[in-house]
Amino acid sequence: MNSSETIRVALIGCGQIADAHLSQLARIPSANVVAVCDRHEDLAYQAAARFNVPQTFTDMHQMLDEVSPDVVHLTTPAQSHAPLAIELMQAGCHVYVEKPFTLDAHEAEQVMEVARECDREVSVGHDQLFDPLWLKAKVWIMNGLIGDVRHVESILGYPIDGKFGQQVAGNPNHWVRKLPGGLFQNTISHPLYRITDFMNADDEPTIIGGWLRKPKFDFPTELNITLHTPELSGQLTFSTNLPPQRITRIYGSKATMALDFDAQTLRLTKRPTLPGAFAKIEAPHSNLMNAMWNLTSNMWRFARSDIHYFAGMKTLFEQFYDSIQKQSRPPITKNEILHVTRLMDRIFDHCRDADEISVRNIDTINRELEDATCLASHA
Numbered sequence: 001m002n003s004s005e006t007i008r009v010a011l012i013g014c015g016q017i018a019d020a021h022l023s024q025l026a027r028i029p030s031a032n033v034v035a036v037c038d039r040h041e042d043l044a045y046q047a048a049a050r051f052n053v054p055q056t057f058t059d060m061h062q063m064l065d066e067v068s069p070d071v072v073h074l075t076t077p078a079q080s081h082a083p084l085a086i087e088l089m090q091a092g093c094h095v096y097v098e099k100p101f102t103l104d105a106h107e108a109e110q111v112m113e114v115a116r117e118c119d120r121e122v123s124v125g126h127d128q129l130f131d132p133l134w135l136k137a138k139v140w141i142m143n144g145l146i147g148d149v150r151h152v153e154s155i156l157g158y159p160i161d162g163k164f165g166q167q168v169a170g171n172p173n174h175w176v177r178k179l180p181g182g183l184f185q186n187t188i189s190h191p192l193y194r195i196t197d198f199m200n201a202d203d204e205p206t207i208i209g210g211w212l213r214k215p216k217f218d219f220p221t222e223l224n225i226t227l228h229t230p231e232l233s234g235q236l237t238f239s240t241n242l243p244p245q246r247i248t249r250i251y252g253s254k255a256t257m258a259l260d261f262d263a264q265t266l267r268l269t270k271r272p273t274l275p276g277a278f279a280k281i282e283a284p285h286s287n288l289m290n291a292m293w294n295l296t297s298n299m300w301r302f303a304r305s306d307i308h309y310f311a312g313m314k315t316l317f318e319q320f321y322d323s324i325q326k327q328s329r330p331p332i333t334k335n336e337i338l339h340v341t342r343l344m345d346r347i348f349d350h351c352r353d354a355d356e357i358s359v360r361n362i363d364t365i366n367r368e369l370e371d372a373t374c375l376a377s378h379a
Contacts (some may be wrong), residue, residue, distance in 0.1 A: 006032045007321045010069035012060060012084065013076035014038040014047040017098055021073050022051040024314040031320060064091050071321065074098060077175040078186065082107035085232055089120040094324050096317070099125040099189045103180060105342040110378060111333050121321045124337050126193050131312035137250070145268060146252030149198045152192035153249040157242030160221060165240070169217065177210045177219060181348040184223050184238055193340050194248045195227060195234035201335040205229045210354040214240065215364055218340045225347055264307060265294045266363065312373055322346065
């Protein structure tokens, strides 16, 4: 392919996240969505009807034979990502995989090996790294506004009573409940890669923390993990007690930066330079100027119809397609994909080990209480 050719795109899996993919693909002039596929014919039909896709299929092999896509987007449950990605690459397609990339690092390594053997490109949905807000923050960091990055705090509010959360909680056989990392594995790659974006791909941070379950739930619902490397620490919080939110705070040696992806605001907090009481005026004045910048920026983007929840997804798609056409470095490297997947494996293993230790400690305490009660009754 060359850069002047249109990319023929197909999508497999017409569930909720497929709408985001199809809506952003419709904004890319070089992308020609030729087909959607889902084993449930009604899901494929409604997706095609709403996004003007010319063909629908319930069989992937028939789709590949009839429309010959250049790139296939996988928006199926995570359990199918590795086998489908491998089969698609062996059929000659490049593949974009919605997060989580695979069930574990072993599957991810298999996918990468097949990509190498077939000379195909594969990417993953780390789209928030391409959100306009994150890209602006990275420019500010590269320009030295906060100094050296020392700590990153990444928060995901995920109310369990939300539409998708209710489906997961109410169905013990839901595919999310069957993931090795359960509820967290389907979503924490987003807050996690906002931390690992400041790490080296070969970093193996020390992991502290664990998961908890709220009363009335039979699966873990809360996650708090701290990551430590010699140069950087990170705090990852997943909470079903919080309203929906995607917030990251980046602490540097000179200043702090706070990003709210939903409000599309970027706040810079510097140490006051004025002495004494003057600092109490300098700080709120700086906050006011920052607020005015956010207001002006968002009003300008609104006027241009340029505020989109999945804006980063569109940019990532475009850069992935561009790397295929130019045979250049992909926007998300294979090392980055493997780094995040391996770290997720380590986090879930750590949480399970902590759970086992907690259960053993509780059993020991109960036995000691029983022994003490028995001794007291014979005294």
